[in-house]
Amino acid sequence: MAVMERATETQSAYLLVRRAILAGELLPGQRLVEKELSERFRVGRAAIRTALARLEQEGLVESEPFRGARVRTIGEAEAVEILEARAALEALAAHHAAQKATPEQAEALWAIHRQMEERHRAGDLLGMSELNSLLHRTLVEISGHQTAARLIEGLRAQGVRHQFHTILVPGRPQQSLEEHRRIIAAVAAHRPEEAEAAMKAHLGGVIAALKRIGRSTL
Amino acid sequence: MAVMERATETQSAYLLVRRAILAGELLPGQRLVEKELSERFRVGRAAIRTALARLEQEGLVESEPFRGARVRTIGEAEAVEILEARAALEALAAHHAAQKATPEQAEALWAIHRQMEERHRAGDLLGMSELNSLLHRTLVEISGHQTAARLIEGLRAQGVRHQFHTILVPGRPQQSLEEHRRIIAAVAAHRPEEAEAAMKAHLGGVIAALKRIGRSTL
DNA sequence: GTCAACCATATTGTCAACAATCCGTGCGGC
DNA sequence: GCCGCACGGATTGTTGACAATATGGTTGAC
Secondary structure, eight states, X not given: OOSXXXXXXXXXXXXXXXXXXXXXXXXXXXXXXXXXXXXXHTOOHHHHHHHHHHHHHHTSEEEETTTEEEEOOOOHHHHHHHHHHHHHHHHHHHHHHHHHOOHHHHHHHHHHHHHHHHHHHTTOHHHHHHHHHHXXXXXXXXXXXXXXXXXXXXXHHHHHHHHHHXXXXXXXXXXXXXXXXXXXXXXXXXXXXXXXXXXXXXXXHHHHHHHHHHHHHO | OOSGGXXXXXXXXXXXXXXXXXXXXXXXTOEEOHHHHHHHHTOOHHHHHHHHHHHHHXXXXXXXXXXXXXXXXXXXXXXXXXXXXXXXXXXXXXXXXXXXXXXXXXXXXHHHHHHHHHXXXXXXXXXXXXXXXXXXXXXXXXXTOHHHHHHHHHHHHHHHHHXXXXXXSTTHHHHHHHHHHHHHHHHHTTOHHHHHHHHHHHHHHHHHHHHHHHHHHO
16 A cells, blocks of 8 residues: 555545545544645645545535635434445445356355454454455445445445444444345345345444444443 | 625636536536636636546546546446436435425425426426426435435436436336325325335336436437 | 657646635723 | 724635646658
8 A cells, every 4th residue: 555556646645635534643623734734745735635625525524615624523423324325325236246246256255254253253353343344345346336336435434433333332243243144145145135135234233333332422 | 596605716616617517518528628617617727626626526527647637428337327326325315204204395295296297298398307306306305314415416416417318218207207106105104114115116217217218229 | 651759739737926814812992 | 801803823725837747740760
């Protein structure tokens, strides 16, 4: 990731700021002063400027005229909305994936699932979370649905912070493993409707977990 | 629309270019030379530049480094993808709308539907198409689901050109009216699942019409 | 006649300076 | 002490010039 592909400064700036936000180096609500970012990432202010415009369009940043930009804060209500939208789109992707998946692709999904089980036994929640992302991404990729892929990627970026927490709900990891198992089984067996329903159920579970967190921390 | 709300030039530029694309004044595939647009819309090149960046993020424009931007061409396959994604998200919105709709809101939907029937009797397909957009937008508004609303708006913008054609398929208007009737009925009766299914069926019908066009014109 | 290298032009990417706007601060009036 | 108000610093918005890059045509060799 450090190579950055000899692109124009503008693209670098976009990727750099985006990554910093997703990595939590720039916190929600924090002001994004153009000059500061410009110095921090060693790119011109113009590059930062268009990067911020793109990030605003993407929903990661909000800005007001003459008052600057800041990292958008996503509350629990919006996090639920984001997950609902993701559920709708990933269910669509699962549907397509179930129609198109080759045996090799199905096996790749099972392989990821086995790794998740392993991490679960090892008590490695962070590892599970990363594999979870990989699993979902792989499924979307198998679906070949580029429009859904683009939208889902944007939603995932917005939800990173909250998504991370749901795995801490007691009993959630086991449930998640079981839900994933059903999704993969449906995809591997070429049963689109079943895959779609299973994906909806899965993200419904995540939403429920998120809401439970909300109630407990209030 | 001529007033433009005393905003910054950048915002105006974004809205102007966007509107020109949606209105078909800038055709798919057409090059978007910054200087030309700058003169045409009487705004600085910097404003055009960030407008193009935003539009690219939105999926209405594509650009390559040092080679400029052009209006993105959306083929039939992608148009289908867009409609599928819309179907998933609008079904979600319909679900929420059915939970939240007040009697007044339901009546507003029926009113739009009656106008559509009227236009249909008058043979005014363009008017129907506009009312169709209004109906969908109103439904999304009722749902109160801002995340879905944002995504749907973007998808609708990308699909304008194709969407317009589906209404020309023989028998499609009547079918559309019936599908809308079911959606509204389900929303008015507070039956989320039914509303969701009806919306999916409706946009499924649009997709089928679009595919039929594809087959006939090839 | 064909092909490759080269050059002119058009266009985008970058930069630095300037103008416009917002925000906090201190001043004066009451 | 409290409120309105002007002022100054900080930050964004805009402009114009310049550098970097792609494109298309031209020239020359073969």
